[in-house]
């Protein structure tokens with residue numbers, strides 16, 4: 039089932055299915071290799087409308103809440 | 118010819134730069150450590166060649182200030198040493214392929230060669246070299262492995278003018294990584310578990326609070342003990358020498374007062390005498406340096422471990438309410454050491470509005486170590502109640518002012534998007550070097566100002582200017598802040614050095630309430646000149662005038678309110 043990265047449950051791995059934004063948005067994400075087809079793991083989301091933290095390759099990335107809402111993923115379940 | 122070190126942020130460019138040139142630069146485990154171009158020289162077959170450490174960039178499409186700088190450097194020309202993080206090959210190759218479209222000679226350094234093994238990654242460097250058709254040198258910048266090889270292969274750097282569309286670039290990268298890299302499943306290490314725990318709010322917030330409390334305790338513990346067991350005994354040994362000088366000079370007169378200062382009850386008092394050879398040396402060496410040392414020791418560990426981007430993530434939501442990114446916590450932390458590097462590092466924030474808010478808040482509410490050390494002396498005797506109120510007041514000011522500025526200033530804060538590097542065990546050698554760089558810059562930059570400050574105090578007293586200003590400023594100082602009018606002298610010196618200024622409050626015999634008011638006002642009303650100059654360069658004249666107005670108004674407000682409260686408490 040496809041959900042946004044924001045809605046994805048913490049601790050789950052997921053494949054990125056789509057990026058709902060313009061060219062700049064995609065380029066920004068691509069700079070940390072966040073692209074359609076990549077596998078990520080959601081580590082946590084901060085309270086008070088804070089950012090989401092994911093693991094991608096061998097780094098982690100902090101992604102603002104609204105950006106996370108525009109990243110569509112399909113869950114692969116917990117690790 | 119020039120050598121340009123280019124690559125993604127935090128891939129070890131500065132570490133390689135420092136190995137190549139022998140020039141000391143800041144190296145820390147977070148993206149955005151290098152904020153301006155750094156130049157040095159390397160010897161290549163008896164020729165000295167210029168090497169430039171370029172701020173990190175993910176792409177060559179100029180979308181931010183840092184990337185613009187990088188792209189402009191390319192137009193100057195030279196040889197590009199493209200530093201690549203071998204643990205994140207795929208992502209790093211994007212910039213590499215872009216560089217290979219620019220018709221400029223490129224050589225690739227596969228840095229972090231030491232880390233790939235325990236991550237279960239195998240990279241065939243020869244194959245990568247064949248694919249890219251430029252030299253590829255594996256390296257470990259922190260141990261200098263591969264640096265000689267890099268230098269010897271520099272002449273082999275090759276230029277290409279490939280043409281790719283964005284799509285084609287990624288598919289080429291996919292092909293290359295599949296062929297040169299093998300990833301086997303790895304076990305989760307303790308550090309990786311700790312990485313998760315320290316960004317999850319439930320565990321991350323207690324971890325953060327413990328770290329902050331520990332750093333605070335460490336700074337006081339190390340600072341106090343260095344003073345008691347090292348610096349005070351040293352100055353005891355030095356005392357007979359200045360006492361001798363004082364006797365030779367006859368115990369008074371202008372020259373005596375400038376060099377030795379005024380005698381307190383017939384004796385030299387290193388804190389209060391205000392002579393160049395007494396207070397002028399004692400304040401920077403025996404009162405401030407021990408704390409500066411302790412603080413930078415702790416900061417170095419926080420920087421090199423990779424903790425700071427995690428702290429930035431935890432505080433991001435709160436800092437957004439103050440008009441900044443979580444990353445703004447870095448200038449704030451640096452500011453606790455010295456406001457000058459703090460102001461400079463606001464450059465890691467991408468919008469002008471954020472930089473203005475961050476720089477203003479830092480200059481107003483973050484006391485540098487010189488100031489904190491003196492506040493410990495002043496308020497230490499009252500225990501946590503004394504300096505507790507001081508720090509809590511500044512924290513409230515920081516929050517309230519940030520909240521206000523975010524409401525009043527036009528514009529928005531873009532969302533946070535940043536990389537968090539893995540935790541790394543800091544190298545002792547790197548920690549020691551960084552600590553020494555910072556101590557050295559404290560000694561060379563602060564001490565002249567301390568001496569100048571002490572000299573100016575003397576001159577102003579002799580000329581009677583301080584008396585004159587005290588009279589003029591009395592309504593505010595006495596009426597609003599509840600301080601004796603002599604405190605004005607300290608406020609004047611505070612423009613130059615906060616440590617000397619705070620020290621000048623000692624002889625005034627203030628009570629706890631007054632000491633707190635004076636310390637808070639001294640911290641807030643104006644940054645020291647050195648910071649002021651940097652703020653001028655970073656913000657420009659208009660914004661600096663705005664910031665200064667905010668400082669003075671908020672200092673008077675906070676001081677006035679504290680004074681009123683302390684009156685209430687003492688009457689009750």
Ligand SMILES: Nc1nc2c(ncn2[C@@H]2O[C@H](COP(=O)(O)OP(=O)(O)OP(=O)(O)O)[C@@H](O)[C@H]2O)c(=O)[nH]1
Pocket residue numbers: 125126127128129130131132133143144145146147148149150151152172173174228229230231232256257258259260421541547
């Ligand atoms: N283990 C290991 N650590 C390294 C290596 N190279 C650099 N580091 C560490 O990686 C971190 C980043 O190094 P820097 O030299 O500051 O990186 P940079 O590319 O200049 O970073 P920015 O200036 O932020 O773009 C530091 O903590 C270094 O000590 C390496 O080969 N192996």
Ligand SMILES: [Mg+2]
Pocket residue numbers: 130131132143144150151
């Ligand atoms: Mg650097």
